[in-house]
Amino acid sequence: MDTETEKIVRNRVAELLNEDVEAFVVFVRKETEPRERITVIKGPEEAEKVALSPLSVNNTARVLLEVVNNFDGKVGVVAKGCDSKAIKGLISEGKIEREKIHIIGISCPGIVDYRKLIAFSPEDVIFEDGKLIIKPGDKEIPLEEVIHDNCRYCRSPSPVIYDEIYGKAREPFDGTDDDEIEKLPADERWKYWIDVFEKCIRCYACRSACPMCYCTECLVDPVNLAISPMSTAEEKAAYPRFLGKTVTPADNLFYHLIRVFHHAGRCADCGECERACPMDIPLRKLERKLQKEIKEIFGYEDEDIPFLAKLDIIPEGR
Amino acid sequence: MEDFEPKILVFACNWCSYAGADLAGTSRLQYAPNVRIVRVMCSGMVNPAMILYAFRKGFDGVVVAGCHPGDCHYNVGNYYAKKRIVLLKEMLDFIGFESDRLKLLWASAAEGKKFAEEMTNFTERIRKLGPQTKFRG
Amino acid sequence: MLVYEGDFLKTVASKLMKEGCRVYAPSEIAYTEINHDSQISDVKPKKSVKEFLFPQNEVLIGYGDWIEKVPLNRERRAVVGVKPCDARAIKLLDRIFLEGFEDPYYRARRENTIIISSSCEPDAYCFCESFSSPFSEEGADIFVSRIDGISFVKAVSEKGKEVLKGFESDLRNPTDQEIEKFRNEEERVRGLFRRSVEAEIQEKMKEKFDSEIWKEIAIGCVGCGTCTFLCPTCFCFDMLDEGEKKGIRYRAWDSCQFPLYTLESSSHNPRREKWQRLRNRFYDKFLYMVESKGNVFCVGCGRCISECPAGVDIVEVLQEVSR
Structure with missing residues (x-):
């Protein structure tokens, strides 16, 4: 370019x-x-x-x-x-x-x-x-x-x-997707992520900027968008609400885990989430880890059939 | 720690595992009383958010129980469950959460005994891990 | 205005820390707690100072068998090195939370937080010059300006005067030369601004409400809440309950950029489209608030420009409007 x-x-x-x-x-x-x-x-x-x-x-x-x-x-x-x-x-x-x-x-x-x-x-x-x-x-x-x-x-x-x-492309990356965090003991990993997600302000820029996040109703929106004039208060109250707007590190981690999970096998690796983040949270680490596991466990990578729809790739012994 | 009684949530599929748990009951098999069962229509409907929500609400362990591969009432629901749980366990490990607190179990309607044993074993495993405090809100 | 030989921010921070007051100072991400005066930096934090008075989550009541009152947060805190734009935003927030209906949670935090602002130099995104100046003392309790090794100190509020009482022997009146120096510095910094907006844009905005430009501007917008959450003057919140039989009722920041913000329970949404929501942000700050409170609710900190994932730029937008 x-x-x-x-x-x-x-x-x-x-x-x-x-x-x-x-x-x-x-x-x-x-x-x-x-x-x-x-x-x-x-x-x-x-x-x-x-x-x-x-x-x-x-x-x-x-x-x-x-x-x-x-x-x-x-x-x-x-x-x-x-x-x-x-x-x-x-x-x-x-x-x-x-x-x-x-x-x-x-x-x-x-x-x-x-x-x-x-x-x-x-x-x-x-x-x-x-x-x-x-x-x-x-x-x-x-x-x-x-x-x-x-x-x-x-x-x-x-x-x-x-x-x-x-245009002329750069050399494609050919290394491993291992992250140095994986080598840390579990408690330190937890501490690392809690420290990182303490910064999150839940502006949902990561979700909004993502080309693959196109749901009209997101899991984290605290009210069901599908309510109608006919829905009663009981119905609205009974609708599952997994996450409110509390911004404790653990809840932020909850949100980010679920967000990343929805990109299993679909992530375009564009890095928009990380760029969009106003708090410089290394969100791509989570995405890359997930895509890496999908490749390692299920052998799935960039295929024409969406990952979840592919049913013949169940790993044995896990 | 001495008197720690783990709280365990089981998502049991309506067609196999719930019937399996029922069989364990009707056959008067005893298993750990720490287990609470939520009946779901299929293990494939268990969203990872539901599992994390259970942890957030203070459960120490979560089991997703479904039909054996190939036996799903909806043909493929348990394949979805398998994919989700395997990956969720990996991700939980990555963030430093004990992924042993989550278990995927295949239990058919005839396996009341297996269900009871697995529940007791799982409860013991969680008892060793201690209380879950990381996600508890 | 008084003069202190040396860095008054550090001195006052150390003294307040010794008195057991929690002291916060700017860092890259936010105003964070410090335990030594050497940790005071001059960066403009990404998060504004509003979270000290109006935190992202604030528990209002507890409920169970009976409603429990939650004690107000009366912890004594001081924020030093607050940017003048952030301090000015506090003055604007006061008009929202303390005029008319008084918000007790805000009031308690406001009374127990000392704001010590410090004059600054603009970065590439600042445009506070258009509303006030980087030497503005508005909203602060104590205003400090550090020039060539000496500090110009001014107590702005009663709270500020109280703090300065302990320093009376170290403070002296400035010489004419020093006043001259202060004026020169102010003049120099004034010339550093790269951006400016026209604050008297209200009439133009009324005309442009139905203009097509809003749809065009909104094309790139991703519809996140970054601009509003980082804005020092945005004050919208939502109230939620956590827990069924027993739990807490808390308020949390909300953003007019989210579709749920205006969703009515009839499922009608008056600001259904992204461009309507984006338009609302500019109209709220530059028209509606002027009509209701008489102030433009923008202080020109530039955070919404620098952190916008899509490059929506309030300065460019307002230029477009005034065209």
Whole structure:
């Protein structure tokens, strides 16, 4: 993803919007800080706003899922490796129709933690050939230095599903998913997580930012969304409420365990939860552990059938 | 610790395990009185949140009991249960919670004896582990 | 304004600690408890100071066979190095919790918490200049400004004067030169702001209520509660019961960004769509609160911008509105 790719994508978006694509989920550069945000453009004249750089951090799949049914025609989307993984998952779960979307796949060199760049003004930050150039003084910073931690563990920087593909991908991660926490004794592990989740303010940014969290009613919302004018007070009171709004570390851990559990075999590894977290909680550790166990115990990894729906993978002796 | 009596919650499926527990009762088999049974329609409906909720409410051990693989009244419910419990145990271990406090048990309607024995064994195991304080709210 | 030779924050923190008062100071995440004056840092914490007066969870009553009153929290605490924006937010929160119906829980915490604010320099997200200044003493009990090794100290409230009584011999009146220095520093910091908003935007907002821009802005928004939970002036809460026969009734922060916030039991939801909820946040702060309380309920701390997962930017949004 450098300025070259950005130009190609910009042209392609304009061309496609002239053809059969009705709207495009793309990134645009923010004016006041070196950061990009997702928006939906509807006409080729808007295509000049399109930006694409290692600052295109957010997962476009979430916005795609939100807007895809607002249009009758095709909706285009710019998707990095992890975005495409999420889109693939959403397609296999029947949330998006493959025919309704056009995916511009982007082989991704990794994305940047914008917080490391906030000292610079947005027009001064340029990405070229895997380097980051700060205009005043032409200071060069290797991308690897400011890259988001999650990207270092990325196993599929290239899109897994696309209609066309551009850009140059980073080397996929090929190490182990073992976490150093696993080696600690149980009590220390518990202490570690309790300390970590003491910080959680339960803003639900992790849930909201996740492309795979699309339930209209979440387990942690304290009232059943499906109440009707006819439901009696007894009915409402009897509806199971597992977790209120108490923010004790153990309850926060409860929430995060359940949230992670709902991503068993579905996680797109995009790291949106961790990036979204205002309290810098290492949420990906939980996700990675779960995906690792699914791979080790059930031998399931990135298949077309959702993990829970696959019934022939029951491990013996456990 | 001396007079610690564990509290154990059992989610028993309506078709096999609950009938199994019933059989244990009608055959006048004795098993640990620490066990409280919640009848669910299928072990596949036991949400991990229900298990954690039980721990949060102060239970020291939780058992999910269902039909033997292949015997599920709904064909595949217990396969879901198996996946969930195996993974939940791994995750509980990862966060430093004693995963031994959670058990998945296959007990058919004819296995009243097995049910009673498993309950007694499990109660003893929890008694050794001591009271569960980590999730207790 | 008085002058103290040296770092007054450290001195006052040590003294309060010696008196057995719990002292809190800024750290990366929140204002956290310290046990030595060297732990006072100058960072802007991610969580605002509001949790000291209005904690995320507060037990209101206990219930069982009979309703039990929960004793009010009267623990004596001091927060030192509070950012002026956070201190100013307390003044705004006072208007909510103490005007008209008085909230006893808030009142008790307010009376027993000493706020010692300290002037600061803006970071990339700050825009407090648009409403007040990084040298504002509003909301604080004692305002401190540390410039070139000396501290300018001002007792703002009665509580503050009480604390300063112990330091009378160390404090002196500033010389004209020092006053000059203070003014210069204020001027210099004023020039450091990169962002600003127009506070008198109410008329424009009335016009833009039905504008399409809100839908556009909301596209990226994920609909979480980060902006409202981190906001020092957001005060919405929800009351919940924990326990069936016996338990507690507590209040917990709530956010207008959650769909459940406005859900009525008839299942009608007046702010059903995400863009309506997002719009409400700006209208509440810049229009509704001005109409009902006469203040803009934004202090310009910039937390909602820096921590937003999707890059929704209150400064950009308000610029869009005033266009």
